[in-house]
Amino acid sequence: MCGRGGRVRTVVFDVLGTLVDEPAGIRAGMRALAPSLDASGIERLLSLWQQHIEGEQRRVLDGARPYLASDALDRQAARLVADAAGVDDPAAVATMALSGRRLPPWPDTGAGLARLAERFPLIGLSNASRTALLGLNAHAGLRWHQALSAEDARTYKPDPAVYRLAVTVSGRPPERLLMVAAHAWDLRAAQGLGLRTAYVSRPVGDPPTSADRFDLYADGLAG
Structure with a gap:
């Protein structure tokens, strides 16, 4: 070159x-978290996940919050997604938070x-x-x-x-x-x-x- x-x-x-x-891996994690979700429900939660990650990264870039590594942001997003899906299982939420490593x-x-x-x-x-x-x-x-x-x-x-x-x-x-x-x-x-x-x-x-x-x-x- x-x-x-x-x-x-x-x-x-x-x-x-x-x-x-990346979206495919996160979707897979959401299906495991809440198997009863249909495709539209998965997409709604995927959007919630992405908006949280992108929003918090933007806040770091803007100086509105201290740096937080992606692991912590993923854990936050997983909790948001679990709450929205009505899932109250800490082990399942912890597994969901690791979806970003299985893409x-x-x-x-x-x-x-x-x-x-x-x-x-x-x-x-x-x-x-x-x-x-x-x-x-x-x-x-x-x-x-x-x-x-x-x-x-x-x-x-x-x-x-x-x-x-x-x-x-x-x-x-x-x-x-x-x-x-x-x-x-x-x-x-x-x-x-x-x-x-x-x-x-x-x-x-x-x-x-x-x-x-x-x-x-x-x-x-x-x-």
Whole structure:
């Protein structure tokens, strides 16, 4: 991979949504929590879960609350979901809180990472905590040379401090790193720090707008 700024030396991957199907894993956890829920009920609870996680991460980014790792946010979201579903079983809620560590990979993820790992150092860069990221990587069979958690920066993407973790670990200037994500907001933030960017289309991603200009666009990791 060549072009602006010379040859890419390190590839950095977003994890949640880009390499694993996060909503599918959370839905599975909800079905186990409350088997009587129908599809519309699952979607309602999924929305509740996502709104809580995104809202609390935004509060951290805005300085409205101290940093709290993703594990704690997941436990909060699990309690909210259980209350909404009428479930009062602490063990079931604790299991639900771990759903974010049991996310299925997209069909092309394993082969795509293996192929790229033969050519580049691969870094995973995730908002998941260190502990959650370990479990998630093991469950999904993700191949990394290094996995970095936003916990190390005590903030969340799209804070520049998170992307700076990957730049520092790589030992390369930002323009020698390629950030791969299914979320345009993620790539915009990486771009702001000087990384090159590749958008990968996923059903659960945040698609680019007409104003976005990324270095690469792909339908997946195959090929």
